[in-house]
Amino acid sequence: MSSKAKILLIYTGGTIGMSKDFETGALKAFNFGKLLQNIPEIKQLDCNIETFSFEHPIDSSNMNPSMWTKIATIIEENYPKYDGFVVLHGSDTMSYSASALSFMLENLAKPVVFTGSQLPIGDLRTDAKENLITAIQIASLQENGKPVITEVCLYFEYKLYRGNRTSKVNAEHFRAFTAPNYPELVESGVHLKLNSHLFLPVKKDAKLIVHKNLDNHVAIIKMFPGMSEVVLSSILAIKDLKGIVLETYGSGNAPTEDWFLQLIQKAIQSGLQVVNVTQCSGGSVNMGQYETSTVLKSLGVISGKDITTEAAITKLMYLLGQNIPQNEFKDIFETALRGEISQ
Numbered sequence: 001m002s003s004k005a006k007i008l009l010i011y012t013g014g015t016i017g018m019s020k021d022f023e024t025g026a027l028k029a030f031n032f033g034k035l036l037q038n039i040p041e042i043k044q045l046d047c048n049i050e051t052f053s054f055e056h057p058i059d060s061s062n063m064n065p066s067m068w069t070k071i072a073t074i075i076e077e078n079y080p081k082y083d084g085f086v087v088l089h090g091s092d093t094m095s096y097s098a099s100a101l102s103f104m105l106e107n108l109a110k111p112v113v114f115t116g117s118q119l120p121i122g123d124l125r126t127d128a129k130e131n132l133i134t135a136i137q138i139a140s141l142q143e144n145g146k147p148v149i150t151e152v153c154l155y156f157e158y159k160l161y162r163g164n165r166t167s168k169v170n171a172e173h174f175r176a177f178t179a180p181n182y183p184e185l186v187e188s189g190v191h192l193k194l195n196s197h198l199f200l201p202v203k204k205d206a207k208l209i210v211h212k213n214l215d216n217h218v219a220i221i222k223m224f225p226g227m228s229e230v231v232l233s234s235i236l237a238i239k240d241l242k243g244i245v246l247e248t249y250g251s252g253n254a255p256t257e258d259w260f261l262q263l264i265q266k267a268i269q270s271g272l273q274v275v276n277v278t279q280c281s282g283g284s285v286n287m288g289q290y291e292t293s294t295v296l297k298s299l300g301v302i303s304g305k306d307i308t309t310e311a312a313i314t315k316l317m318y319l320l321g322q323n324i325p326q327n328e329f330k331d332i333f334e335t336a337l338r339g340e341i342s343q
């Protein structure tokens with residue numbers, strides 16, 4: 001029996017899988033079946049690779065919760081057969097998908113590595129080959145017959161990040177992602193440098209639970225100086241809205257004007273979950289540090305701490321889908337469930 005790791009490569013779409021029509025210059029969907037033939041280097045990897053492709057590969061701008069469920073289901077159905085999963089995905093919404101999947105896959109004991117590229121795999125200067133090859137290599141890492149990485153990650157441009165810590169920050173550079181509040185799990189140089197102390201510990205003997213109920217009655221509201229009462233009140237009046245991620249300033253600060261605080265108070269009293277995240281790319285919400293956040297704290301606003309907006313909105317969808325009692329929601333949100341916030 002082969003002791004090589006078995007990897008399932010799941011192709012959802014995105015630039016990585018597109019190829020250039022050299023006559024027209026246009027990018028078009030790739031024949032995924034030929035993917036491995038196009039990268040002969042893959043044969044040198046010490047693993048067995050099988051592939052699964054979305055029937056209609058998408059640009060990741062069209063990603064949505066039902067497709068997250070589809071990815072989760074593919075992983076669930078193939079979980080016993082494979083040692084690791086690599087998800088090929090457009091970079092635009094990859095951080096949202098990696099965050100969502102991290103919440104949906106509870107007790108994960110195998111790696112799920114998202115990757116993609118800024119240039120198609122057939123392009124002369126492509127970043128796709130390195131991203132794909134190293135993502136597969138990382139997903140294949142084993143120690144004593146057990147996967148080394150047991151969480152949802154994102155690999156891009158020589159770095160493996162915890163997926164729910166990432167944001168896409170550049171539409172031009174190959175280094176398109178950062179994880180400002182959590183160091184990289186693996187760095188790829190001449191050797192793979194594993195920062196094992198940063199990995200999520202695996203829960204021994206815990207069975208994989210796949211949560212497929214995501215509630216998208218949510219919104220993200222980014223504060224800006226000059227936001228008017230009518231804008232905020234209109235959003236908060238949306239029928240069936242259950243939660244908002246409020247992107248505030250600095251360490252969680254917002255206006256102290258009466259109309260603003262009263263709208264937030266009314267919303268919370270009517271059962272809306274209000275999560276405070278910072279619009280800064282790094283750092284943490286710390287309500288109470290300034291006068292401009294003290295009232296928010298006393299109103300019962302949830303602290304997103306150092307969570308990314310991508311992880312906050314997907315965690316909100318996940319927790320709202322869990323029917324958590326109202327009085328426990330805040331505490332659960334403020335707890336790190338998959339390493340998405342620093343405790």
Ligand code: ASP
Pocket residue numbers: 013014015016058059060061089090091092093116117118
């Ligand atoms: N628009 C593409 C997508 O997200 C960009 C990429 O793949 O990098 O699907």
